[in-house]
Structures are given as C-alpha cells and as structure tokens.
Amino acid sequence: MPLTADTRHALDLLARAEHGQVAASLRALPFLAPARHAVVADRLLLRLCGRQGTCAGQVVAYGAGTADRWSVQVVGVCETAEPTAEERALFPADGLKEPLYLWVTPECATVHVEEHA
Incomplete structure (x- = not known):
C-alpha cells in the first residue's frame, strides 16, 4: 500500500x-x-529491552519528537524482527542486553508541528 x-x-x-x-495493550493492560x-524502507525498526515483553502481532502506536518543534505518532501492526547486521548498525552500541527488535508497518500517522510567531 x-x-x-x-x-x-x-x-x-x-x-x-x-x-x-511504543504503546500497546498487552493482556488487557497498557504497555x-x-x-x-530507525526508518528502513518505509517501516520503523524498533529496538527495546527484551525483558519488557513483546507486542508482536499487536497494533501499536509509536511516538517521538522534540519538546518545542514537532511530534509524530505512527500507528501500525508490529512483528518480531531479525535485523541484518547493517540494520543493527543503525543503533548506537549502548550496552543494551537482550534487545528485542520489532518492525512497525505504518497504517496511519499524525504530525504536529509547532508554529512559532
């Protein structure tokens, strides 16, 4: 699409x-x-701490932005990812143990840009 x-x-x-x-509903509780x-081929590759559980197969919302300029929210279904070495290299080497990688395929998005006078 x-x-x-x-x-x-x-x-x-x-x-x-x-x-x-990332926000989702897991076992009827908010997550x-x-x-x-990282943005890869019109999808989001997320890296989370693996101990936080997985929301694979769920509809999730992912939001990011800056405090004073813009914010973005993307909604889509996520799935477990096995990133390539090149895709893993897109993330900083910050010592995260047992990372969990997820693909999010955007279905809709909202962008808010702060207008400064």
Whole structure:
C-alpha cells in the first residue's frame, strides 16, 4: 500500500530522532516502553529491552519528537524482527542486553508541528 503524505512526512521527521515510546495493550493492560528506532524502507525498526515483553502481532502506536518543534505518532501492526547486521548498525552500541527488535508497518500517522510567531 502506498504511503499517504502524512505518513511520509512522519517517517521523514522520525528519521531525525533517535528514540521515542511504543504503546500497546498487552493482556488487557497498557504497555508503554521507551525504544530506539530507525526508518528502513518505509517501516520503523524498533529496538527495546527484551525483558519488557513483546507486542508482536499487536497494533501499536509509536511516538517521538522534540519538546518545542514537532511530534509524530505512527500507528501500525508490529512483528518480531531479525535485523541484518547493517540494520543493527543503525543503533548506537549502548550496552543494551537482550534487545528485542520489532518492525512497525505504518497504517496511519499524525504530525504536529509547532508554529512559532
């Protein structure tokens, strides 16, 4: 499915940020976790701490932004990822043990840009 203009703009902005938060519902409870991300071929590759559980197969929301300029929220189904060495290299070597990687295929996106006078 081709990306909408909003989703394309959201992915372009997300490419400028390093981290955000993923939100889902797991076993009828809210799940919110910090994550790093990379934009790869019109999808988001997320890296979370593996001990946080998985939301593979779930609809998730992923949000990121800057405090004073813009914020983005992308919604889509996620699936477990086995990234290539090149894809793993997109993330900083910050000593995260047992990382969990997830693909999120965007279905819709919201972009909010703060207008400064």
